Amino acid sequence: MSIDLDAILASQGPGLLDLAVQGPMAEMKGSTILGIAAQVRRLKAEGQEVCDLTVGDFSPQHFRIPSELSEEIAVALAAGHTNYPPADGVPELKAAIVRLYERRLGLKFSPDWVCVASGARPPIYAAWRLFTLPGDRTLSSLPMWNVGYYAQLCQTRHEFLHTQAQHGFFPTVEQVRQALPGARLLALNSPLNPTGTAIDRDVIEGIARALVDENRRRLGTGQPPCILLYDQVYWLLPSPGVQHHNPVSLVPECAPWVVHVDAISKCFAATGLRVGWAVLPPALQGPMKSLIGHIGAWAPRPEQLATARLLDRPERTEAALDALRGQLDARLSLAYSAIAAMEAEGLPVHAVKPQGALYLSLRVDLIGRGLEGWSFQDNESIRRWLIEEAGVAVVPFQAFDMEDESGWFRMSVGAVGLDELGAAMTRLHEAVRRRFGAAAPGQRGDLG
Ligand SMILES: Cc1ncc(COP(=O)(O)O)c(C=O)c1O
Known part of the structure; x- marks a missing residue:
């Protein structure tokens, strides 16, 4: 016979256990980024096409260790x-x-x-x-x-x-x-x-x-x-x-x-x-x-x-680094040029030229604008719009303690292939152009 610990917990645990962790440790938070990544996994499992640019990690499918x-x-x-x-x-x-x-x-x-x-x-x-x-x-x-x-x-x-x-x-x-x-x-x-x-x-x-x-x-x-x-x-x-x-x-x-x-x-x-x-x-x-x-x-x-x-x-170290830098640069350059092209078209996006690591800073300047059921008052609403309309998942700078609602996001390219990223950039371009581009003047009536 086995002892059912969950049943014991349900009958005796709650109340007092809630008090077990006290003081500052009781306020300890888990990673915001991992929370967003879990949401992306859920959406993907439901069949939605989402390019996951959230986690600062590598997918072994694309990036192997030396x-x-x-x-x-x-x-x-x-x-x-x-x-x-x-x-x-x-x-x-x-x-x-x-x-x-x-x-x-x-x-x-x-x-x-x-x-x-x-x-x-x-x-x-x-x-x-x-x-x-x-x-x-x-x-x-x-x-x-x-x-x-x-x-x-x-x-x-x-x-x-x-x-x-x-x-x-x-x-x-x-x-x-x-x-x-x-x-x-x-x-x-x-x-x-x-x-x-x-x-x-x-x-x-x-x-x-x-x-x-x-x-x-x-x-x-x-x-x-x-x-x-x-x-x-x-x-x-x-x-x-x-x-x-x-x-x-x-x-x-x-x-x-x-x-x-x-x-x-x-x-x-x-x-x-x-x-x-x-x-x-x-x-x-x-x-x-x-x-x-x-x-x-x-x-x-x-x-x-x-x-x-x-x-x-040293020669193997350098070869491994060269290979990884090449893979990352191909992805970061693709994303950066795609966003620069959108910006050149007058669309409200901007990226900072990448200088290293696996990240790109993206600004989606929609704060204060509104759109058919969307009201962009904060980065979180823009993040949700990017997932739902463009199938692109990014992390707001709020996850890195920046409180300003200024439309800044981190894109991380370590978990995506080039094709997938290219397709995501095309979806992003189309979504932003459809909603905020000169080509869609009828959509612009309620922009703030
Ligand atoms: C700046 C920085 N330092 C440290 C770490 C953690 O590195 P490790 O996985 O080796 O603990 C990370 C992980 O994202 C990071 O971005």
Whole structure:
């Protein structure tokens, strides 16, 4: 006879269990993006044609991991690498990361600077946890992926630095310089999720200098330093002609205050393998290693060893990156040119030229307009219209903490084939032209 736990729960659980999670954790929210993606899956299951440009992930149908990774994982498993890895990563991977950073960024450091984890998220969370206390001031640009969740988890007084599209959605040096006094953590990400833009050399250099000045002022005052959490998980995926800039390469004196976060998740289309790392001064590596160890967020040993083998074959690493960049560029260029052509026709859409990662910023400028049963008061109504009329699913910048109802959306191209994307762009063009184009003057009567 088996015991029916659901029945026990139904008769005894509810009331009191609702009180089990208390305080800030009770207000913790799940990912908005995953909620939207679930809606897309539902619509598809109902038979609606929807191009899913929502999730910042790769579909293995279109994007395979480098063959070294799958082969070497199998080799490591067969060789019995099935026990706990060292808490800060296997020495082979730490050494391979050191060599990668020297080769690609011109930075030289010992393996004690590296802390390996199961993807980029554990070091990000660990950095927030270790370098802030509840009530501390923290900073980031806006929009930015997930930073609001981390600030909420750590109960910091978070200040989003508002940005503009013409600055690539990055803050200016002046904005950062003014905000730094008293701040414990500044989180930046380039190339940036959700916008697909990359930070200018002058801007990251100026921010790094401001950080050095701020921390020099704090020296001897008893005030803790401000840490720059520099998330560069997309750094090996710049668009053609775009260069990735790193604060430490430009201003070496900022090295003591910079925590780099990185992973194979995006740059090798390997989001499910769970290998990431932080590069940070050894004095900070100890506490990070302990925290990651206590929550058991290690990367599996076979994946670590396979990553080390891949990174230590520079020609294979470069070939894999070239192939992935080519696939992404083909998709981003297709979407960008399609939207630019719509804009040239006078339609109310705009895209920011992609500079890296898998994202494109799309503006659908319908706020305040109305249309046969549709009233576009907010991004959510535009999002629903795009799904229903054009079969195109995108994520509003609200999912990245931007509250302005200004018609900005993230398009993510990692889960679609070129044909599917091309067809989606044609549907989008037709839907916008039908409703808002000069060719449909009869439809324009109620536009605001
Ligand atoms: C900027 C940024 N950092 C970190 C991550 C998380 O990476 P991982 O899957 O390695 O935890 C993501 C995932 O979307 C991201 O966009």
